[in-house]
Every structure is written in C-alpha cells, then in structure tokens.
Amino acid sequence: MSEARRVNTGTHFMMGNQACAEGVIAAGCGFAAGYPITPASEVFNALAKQLPKAGGTLLQTEDEISAVCTAVGASWAGLKSFTVTSGPGISLMQENIGLAVATETPLVIVDVQRLGPSTGVPSIGMAGDMVQVARGSHGDYQIIALCPESPQEMFDMTVQAFNLAEEYRVPVFVMAEGFVGHMRERVVIPDESEIRLVYRKITQGGEPLTRRDFLDPEVASMPVFGRGLKTHVTSSCHDEYGMRNLSDPDVMHRYIMTPIQKILSKRDRIVEIEADYEGAKLVLISYGVVSRASRQAAAMARAEGLKVGTLRLKTAWPFPDKEVRAAAESADFILVLENNTGQMYPYIKAESAHACKVGFLGPQVLGQIHDPQYILAKIREIMK
Amino acid sequence: MQKVILFPQSCKGMEDCGICAFVCPRSLFVASEEMNESGYLPPLPPDEEKCTACGNCMIYCPDFAIAVEGGAVDGSEE
Amino acid sequence: MSEKTHPLRKYMRPQVKKTTFCPGCGAGIITQALLRAIDELGLTMDDFVFVSGIGCSAWIPSPLLNADTLHTTHGRPIAYASGVKMGLPDKHVVVVSGDGDLSAIGGNHLIHAARRNIDMTVILVNNGIYGMTGGQTAPTTPYGLTTITSPYGNAEQEFDISALVVAAGGSYVARWTTYHPRQMTKSIKKAIQKKGFAMIEAITQCPMQFGRVSKQGSAVNMLKNYKQNGIRIEKAAKMDPSELQGKIVEGVFVDCDKPELISSVAALQRRTGGKE
Amino acid sequence: MAQTDINIAGVGGQGSILAGIILGTAAVTYDKKYAVQTQAYSSELRGGFAATWVIVSDDPVGFPRVTAPDILVAQAQDAVNRFAKVLKPKGLLIIDSDMIPEPPAGIERVVRVPATYTSRNELKAPVVANMIMLGALWQATHIVSREAFEKAIADFVPRGKDKLNLDAFERGARAVENQKI
Numbered sequence A: 001m002s003e004a005r006r007v008n009t010g011t012h013f014m015m016g017n018q019a020c021a022e023g024v025i026a027a028g029c030g031f032a033a034g035y036p037i038t039p040a041s042e043v044f045n046a047l048a049k050q051l052p053k054a055g056g057t058l059l060q061t062e063d064e065i066s067a068v069c070t071a072v073g074a075s076w077a078g079l080k081s082f083t084v085t086s087g088p089g090i091s092l093m094q095e096n097i098g099l100a101v102a103t104e105t106p107l108v109i110v111d112v113q114r115l116g117p118s119t120g121v122p123s124i125g126m127a128g129d130m131v132q133v134a135r136g137s138h139g140d141y142q143i144i145a146l147c148p149e150s151p152q153e154m155f156d157m158t159v160q161a162f163n164l165a166e167e168y169r170v171p172v173f174v175m176a177e178g179f180v181g182h183m184r185e186r187v188v189i190p191d192e193s194e195i196r197l198v199y200r201k202i203t204q205g206g207e208p209l210t211r212r213d214f215l216d217p218e219v220a221s222m223p224v225f226g227r228g229l230k231t232h233v234t235s236s237c238h239d240e241y242g243m244r245n246l247s248d249p250d251v252m253h254r255y256i257m258t259p260i261q262k263i264l265s266k267r268d269r270i271v272e273i274e275a276d277y278e279g280a281k282l283v284l285i286s287y288g289v290v291s292r293a294s295r296q297a298a299a300m301a302r303a304e305g306l307k308v309g310t311l312r313l314k315t316a317w318p319f320p321d322k323e324v325r326a327a328a329e330s331a332d333f334i335l336v337l338e339n340n341t342g343q344m345y346p347y348i349k350a351e352s353a354h355a356c357k358v359g360f361l362g363p364q365v366l367g368q369i370h371d372p373q374y375i376l377a378k379i380r381e382i383m384k
Numbered sequence B: 001m002q003k004v005i006l007f008p009q010s011c012k013g014m015e016d017c018g019i020c021a022f023v024c025p026r027s028l029f030v031a032s033e034e035m036n037e038s039g040y041l042p043p044l045p046p047d048e049e050k051c052t053a054c055g056n057c058m059i060y061c062p063d064f065a066i067a068v069e070g071g072a073v074d075g076s077e078e
Numbered sequence C: 001m002s003e004k005t006h007p008l009r010k011y012m013r014p015q016v017k018k019t020t021f022c023p024g025c026g027a028g029i030i031t032q033a034l035l036r037a038i039d040e041l042g043l044t045m046d047d048f049v050f051v052s053g054i055g056c057s058a059w060i061p062s063p064l065l066n067a068d069t070l071h072t073t074h075g076r077p078i079a080y081a082s083g084v085k086m087g088l089p090d091k092h093v094v095v096v097s098g099d100g101d102l103s104a105i106g107g108n109h110l111i112h113a114a115r116r117n118i119d120m121t122v123i124l125v126n127n128g129i130y131g132m133t134g135g136q137t138a139p140t141t142p143y144g145l146t147t148i149t150s151p152y153g154n155a156e157q158e159f160d161i162s163a164l165v166v167a168a169g170g171s172y173v174a175r176w177t178t179y180h181p182r183q184m185t186k187s188i189k190k191a192i193q194k195k196g197f198a199m200i201e202a203i204t205q206c207p208m209q210f211g212r213v214s215k216q217g218s219a220v221n222m223l224k225n226y227k228q229n230g231i232r233i234e235k236a237a238k239m240d241p242s243e244l245q246g247k248i249v250e251g252v253f254v255d256c257d258k259p260e261l262i263s264s265v266a267a268l269q270r271r272t273g274g275k276e
Numbered sequence D: 001m002a003q004t005d006i007n008i009a010g011v012g013g014q015g016s017i018l019a020g021i022i023l024g025t026a027a028v029t030y031d032k033k034y035a036v037q038t039q040a041y042s043s044e045l046r047g048g049f050a051a052t053w054v055i056v057s058d059d060p061v062g063f064p065r066v067t068a069p070d071i072l073v074a075q076a077q078d079a080v081n082r083f084a085k086v087l088k089p090k091g092l093l094i095i096d097s098d099m100i101p102e103p104p105a106g107i108e109r110v111v112r113v114p115a116t117y118t119s120r121n122e123l124k125a126p127v128v129a130n131m132i133m134l135g136a137l138w139q140a141t142h143i144v145s146r147e148a149f150e151k152a153i154a155d156f157v158p159r160g161k162d163k164l165n166l167d168a169f170e171r172g173a174r175a176v177e178n179q180k181i
Helices: A016-026 A041-050 A064-076 A087-102 A151-168 A178-182 A249-264 A290-303 A321-330 A345-352 A372-383 B019-023 B056-060 C027-041 C077-087 C099-105 C107-116 C161-168 C181-193 C219-229 C261-272 D016-030 D077-086 D115-122 D126-141 D146-156 D162-177
Strands: A010-015 A031-034 A057-060 A081-085 A107-113 A144-146 A171-177 A184-189 A232-234 A273-276 A282-286 A308-313 A315-317 A333-337 A357-361 B004-006 B066-068 C048-052 C068-071 C092-098 C120-126 C172-177 C197-203 C230-232 C248-255 D003-011 D034-041 D049-057 D071-074 D092-096 D109-113
Touching: A010 A016, A010 D016, A016 A041, A016 A107, A016 A151, A016 A171, A016 A178, A016 A184, A031 A041, A031 A064, A031 C077, A041 A057, A041 A081, A041 A178, A057 C077, A064 A081, A064 A087, A064 A107, A064 C068, A064 C077, A064 C107, A081 A087, A087 A107, A087 A171, A087 A249, A107 A151, A107 A178, A144 A151, A151 A171, A151 A178, A151 A184, A171 A178, A178 D034, A184 D016, A273 A290, A273 A321, A282 A290, A282 A321, A282 A372, A290 A308, A290 A333, A290 A372, A308 A321, A321 A333, A321 A345, A333 A345, A333 A372, A345 A357, A357 A372, B019 B056, B019 C219, B056 B066, B056 C027, B056 C181, C027 C092, C027 C120, C027 C181, C048 C077, C068 C077, C077 C092, C077 C099, C077 C107, C077 C120, C077 C261, C092 C099, C099 C107, C099 C120, C099 C161, C107 C120, C107 C161, C107 C197, C120 C181, C161 C172, C161 C197, C161 C248, C172 C181, C181 C197, C181 C248, C219 C230, D003 D016, D003 D077, D003 D126, D016 D034, D016 D049, D016 D126, D016 D146, D049 D077, D071 D077, D071 D126, D077 D092, D092 D126, D109 D126, D109 D162, D115 D126, D115 D162, D126 D146, D126 D162, D146 D162
Parallel strands: A031 A057, A031 A081, A081 A107, A107 A171, A144 A171, A232 C068, A282 A308, A282 A333, A333 A357, C048 C068, C048 C092, C092 C120, C120 C197, C172 C197, C230 C248, D003 D071, D071 D092, D092 D109
Antiparallel strands: A010 A184, A144 A315, A184 D034, A273 A308, B004 B066, C172 C248, D003 D049, D034 D049
16 A cells, blocks of 8 residues: 655755655655645645655645545545645635545645735744634534644654544644744654554445444444445435434434544543643643744743743644643643634633633734743743 | 336326326326325326337436336437 | 336435435436446446535435445535545546536536546536525526526526536537437446546426426426427537527537546656556 | 854845755754754745744754844845844854945944855856855854765755855855954
8 A cells, every 4th residue: 555655764954844745655645635825835846746756646726625625535535635725725625624524534634824814924824723723614523633843743743643534534634834834944754664654444345324334433444435335425414324314313413423522532542732840830831833932931931940831732622621721720820822812722711710820922923933032021920 | 018117106296297208109108096105196007009118208207217128228319 | 026126226225215306307317317328338336436516416326326425515526526536546436416516616626627637427417597495596597587596587697518618628528408318328428438527418407496487387398398499519500699599509519539637647656656 | 052043134046045954954964963944035036035044053942933143144235234133242244245335333243255246256156155155154153064064055056066056165265264253
C-alpha cells in the first residue's frame, strides 16, 4: 500500500508548510485535493511535486467545496485523503465537512489560518477559525483539531492527524497559523521505520444493509468502495446499517449522538496537553504558536520569583475540559492567551471560573503574536 | 404462453401513471378493479393473443412492475 | 407458484421494495434505461460506483441500486465522484442527479469535470423544475412558465445543458426524453464505455410539479408532448431557429476522443516513478 | 544561551529574504545550531518592501518573533526608515552604502558595504548584492561558520553560479575587514 512512500529523513531548515507536506507523504496519503490560497498554498504546491512520485494522486479543484468533496470521495475509494486551505476555504467547505462527519469519513484538513473576517489579510496569521472548525457546519457534532506551534509540529501533527482520522473514522484538523506555516525552522524527520502509521479497519464482507457499517461508538470498520461490499453511504440521517431513515426519532438521536460519543468516549486517548504549572499561582493557557511566547514569558516571570506556570492545548478539540479544570483547581488565576479576541476563552472559562479567577489577553496588535515582555507586564500587574 | 408478467405490488396505478396503456401499440391495458397494497389500481394483463411482445410496457414502466418475456426491447419507438 | 421477478430486479437491493418516485415519474424509466445498459454491456454492479446528490432523481441509485452508492450534499456529486474515480480508476463511476443539483448549485463542478475530461458518466435528470422542494423555478424552467417562485411568469432564460457541457469539453453528450428509452439506453452504454467525461441529459416528466404548472397534466400527456415535440439533432440542424421554438432537440451532441484525466494522471505517476 | 536576532531588509528583488533563508540553513543544516526565519513582503514581487528576521541560537528558540534585532542588514533606505528604530541599543547596522548614503543618527556601530557598486560594476551581476551583504555579516559577526555559509549558498543559487556567489561573499567579507565595529 505504501511501498512508494518517500520519507525525507534528516535534519532540515524547513518552512512549516513544506514540513506539513512532508508529513502528508510520510503518513501514506493517497490523495490530496486543494485550491490555491495564501498562506496555505505552499503545502499543496509541494504535494503537487512530491505526491505523484510517492504513488499518490492529487487534483487542483475548481474551488474549496470541490476540494473537500473530492477528498471525501477518495477516502471512500479507500485512500488516505487530504486537503489544505485557509479560513475562507474552510468557510466554503463547511457543508461538506458536515458530510464527512455524518458519513464517518477519515479525512485530514489542514487550516493555515489567516486574518479575517472575510478576505482580511492573506499573509498575516491569526487563530481565527478555532470555533468555526468545531461548530461551523450545521447540526451538532464533534471533530478533532490539533494546534502546531512550530514547523516540526507541522510535520508531527500532520502525521498524527492522519493516524487519528484513520483510527476513529473522523475528519481531523491541523490548525496552523500563517505565522507557523510560513516560518522556517529546524525540522527533524525520522527514519521511515520510526514513524507509526495507522490504517483504517476495512469491512471484509457480509451482507449490505445488514452489516453494522456506521454509528458504532467503538468505531465501525469502513466498507470502502470497490470491493464488492455494495456499500450504502448517505449523508442524510441513517441507521447503523447505513439505511436512510427520516422518520424514526430514535435513529435520529443515534445518528447525532453516536459519532459524538465515539470521540468523547475516547477523549483521554485523543487529548494532548503540555502542562508545566506545578506550584504556580498563575497559569497561562494557550495553544499554537502563542504558546512559545507564553513559555518565554513564564520563564521570565519565574526568574523574577513569580509563581507562573503554563498549560498548552496541543489538542483544541475535543476540548481538554478536564485538563483545564485541573489547572484552574491548582491555581489562583488563569490567563488565557490567544491570537484572536478570545475564541477558546469561553470554553476555558466555563471549566475554570468555579475554581479561580480567569482573564483573557489578546496580542497588542491582532494578527501579531504576544510579545513576551507584554505578557510579563500583565503577569506583574495580576500578581502585584 | 404468457408473455406479459405483472408485479402489481410495484405498480403506482393506471389512474396516476397509466404509461403502460399509453405505450402499448395495441392498447391492451385496462385498470384492474382491485387495489394493490399501496392503494393503486394496477393494470390487468393484456389479451395475450393480441400481444406482440414489443416490450414497450416493460421498458416504459417506471416502477419495474411489468416484464415481457421474449420482449423485443431493442425495437424502436418510431 | 414459482416467484417470477423482474429481470432487472437483480440489480436492486433486496431490502428495497419499491421506488421512491411519484406515480408516472420518469425517473423510473431512466433507472431502467441505466440498468438495461449495464445488463446489455454484460457488466456487474461490482464494476460500478454510483454517486448522487439531492433531489428526487438522486434517489435513483440510493438506496435502490445494489452497488456501492454514495449519496451526497446538494450540488456536489460530481466532485465526490471525481475523488472516487481517482481512488478507483478501474471502476465505472456514474453520477445520477437532477438539473437543479448538477446545473444550478453544482454547475461549477459540472463544467470543470467536463473540462478535465475525467472518465465518468453523468446522467443528468432534467425535469425542468425543482420537484422535491415543491415546484420552484429551475435553471431549466422554460421562459414565461408560472411556478411557485415565478408566480408572474419565469423572467429568466433556460439553460441548454447539453450545449454547455459540449462547450466545456465533454467527450460524449447526448439528450433523450423518456419517450425514447431505447435510444437512451444505447447512449448510456456508449457513455459508460467512453473513456472520458460523458453526460446523458435525460429529459423527464414530473407530472406532480411540472405537469401541474405547465398545465400538461398527467405523465401520459407529458410523454405525448415529448413524442410530438422531440426532434432529432440531425433534422434540427437544418431548421431555422424560429421553427425550433418549443421543440426538444434530441440525439448525440458530441462523441469524440481526447486525452482523459485519469489516464493522464497515471502516465504522470509512471513518469515520475510513483507507479511501476 | 547565545541567541542573536537579525533583520535583513531591502526592497523586493534584492534577495533579502533569500539571504535570511541561507543564513538559517547555514546555522541549522551545517552548523547544527537552531534558527527561526520569518518574513514579510508587500504583494508586488519587485520594488515593494521585503524583510526577513532570523534568530540564530545555540539552543531551541522559544518566542519566534524578532521584536528588537541585534543586527540590521539594510539593503535600501526604506529598510532603514522602517526598521532602524527598533535596533537594540549597541546593535549593529550593516548598510549597503551605495543605497543608503547616511545612516541614521544615534547608531554607534555601523558597517558600510558598497554592495550595489561592487555587484554591478565589478562582478557585473547586480543580483549578488545580497551575497556581498552576507559576506559582510559573516566577517562582522562570525555568527555561523564560513564553511556552513558556503555550503548553504551552494544549496540555493542556480547551478553554475556558485563561484560568482562565493566570490561576492568574499568581497563582502573583505569590505568589512578594516572597519572598526
């Protein structure tokens, strides 16, 4: 299946978007679709060159709607599938991200976020899509979203996103920002043998419409096309067998709830954080590239004798509620740092306000990352 | 030998559809007086003697309710 | 009594007892034309993946056909089908959906799939109206027709979808009404065998919505209209545009061979060393 | 923790950003150090502003943005106008003296390199002005090894142009030799 994989093993000085493309190939992606958009274009540009050599195919589609649809189609054809875009593209994709959720389709979407709303500023990064990837399609659902802070993690988390997508049959997002996508840094790509890869469970036979192809909290095996399984896939409400059902309230309930439970019941295995707040009175909570400012500010504060710690959400969705609660219960103050006006803040506040004070700090200038000195000044003010 | 086989439970009725009667060159179909499970009146089988097994009723029936054995489905409408 | 079954029944899911179409709807005639084409080509359902969108005709393959079927969002089946085909280049990928789905909301995907000349068959079921949502004006609704969203008469011109797809680059394009199911079958066979983008524009009666607003009434009356006003493309070519008012031009609009996307992509992979 | 923050800036077409990428590559790929490179440019590919920021460090880099550089390499007056004000006190300003006749007042450490004249008139290749500036940067700071720089340059310049570019680098280095820094 992945013999043709060509992992670019070695130490590189590499752009985040290029590292992402290397991750796509290392993960064994078979199909990528995309439409040009700043600041995400370099990912697809690199794949256009490298993916065919690695045995995959790609399609530059007529728009982002087509990109996500094509990727879902290829996933049902049995390939590990991928698309990459920025906020405006995510906005266009939303309806069909809902289809991927409803049909339990493994799919990786990288969002190299840019400043918005609307066309905004293409080249300036901002974490503006944090809520829209989780809540932007209509109806009710859960997805998985990872937040890289460096080009190295653009590689690591892209591979991880494919593994999560394949393991749980869900769309998984990598929430990069323009800053991380365009920045170059040291990226170490391990030997192919050291990269753990997950492949979806595939249905091995049985009668169609009596097989449990869908809605299993323990993740149903996927009846991919082309194997004579006579699979029925519909984005409309369906039962465990894939049969459309628009009349039975119990089926509707399970159609919504089971995919949600599938993720939430596995959240302990999915959610990753970095906690460094033992004995801290104030905990800085952040994600993505802002975490690097947060850590630096915390180190500076500690050098002044201030008891400051950090919590970094490597996973944004499913929301690390327990981990945030634990931080809140051990500290006197939570300060949330985001490169936006507070998209994750309400979720963090909901888990911490019962235990401590909670505040929010955006960057001095939206679209820029918090200067550690600016965070430190705020820390001093809070801890005075 | 029976040429036309009806599957009356699949039929959506001579009143609402009636395509079989329209496309039969011999106008052999008439409505039955007996409703099917869905409340439609399927056609009665045509007079076998007069049926030419042209296959029109079969290929025009939108509900797969008619089969014609030895039907000349390759024939022409015109 | 031996249980006889319809000869095409074997292509349908045993769990599905009947079609979901209104009485007299032409979607069933098109379904039959499609299945007969598969039957006559000697192919099996395992050679196919069917993709559909939203609308009455999207339910032709889903769940009726006993094959891999993908029922998708409104307007997007060609995009989904493109991904399926790229993943399963050896399968016949067939899109079945309506004129609203494929030419209104999904028009961009239709023209670009034709331009790419990706190997797939699109059966575009054109009933000239939005049937499922209650009889609204479609891009294919005739000028002047009064519908629920054009209560004072349709002020817009209608799409000539076959001409559009020919212009966009389709390899095989044919239009037939449901009054010509044998020709339709023949064209579907050609389309399935065509290495490239092929579309059958199947003009069909919607007695419930179009029949009502057009005052044509029943399915039979609508078929009569197709019989009277259908005109072959060869004959139409010799006629004055004014003589073609109200006529439905039928036949094969294009049948040609040119580089096809999936083969080009495979060749590219071989050239770069990605495939043996 | 030895960390140096560098800003290389000019106008589009001068190769400032490429110079930053070469510096980062030299540090990471060939000197086994750590580096972060970021950039900003106007939407026009020629003539607008173009700037890159490079952090070179012996340890992994935390905060990846440069707010006050230790070194500003300015290839155009616009670069000085935009970025000289945030140069650290005691920071080093390296200017293309053909493009910037007079450095701003108040900056003590200034290195002048006639990069535009040298590249145009001596090397007959205006595009290598950035390599001259890199040579000057190396001579003035030894921020990465010369070998690393030379290998990184070879990685990025068109095949057959290595010698020209290395020559330019050498001229930049020599231009700084006798200047007090």
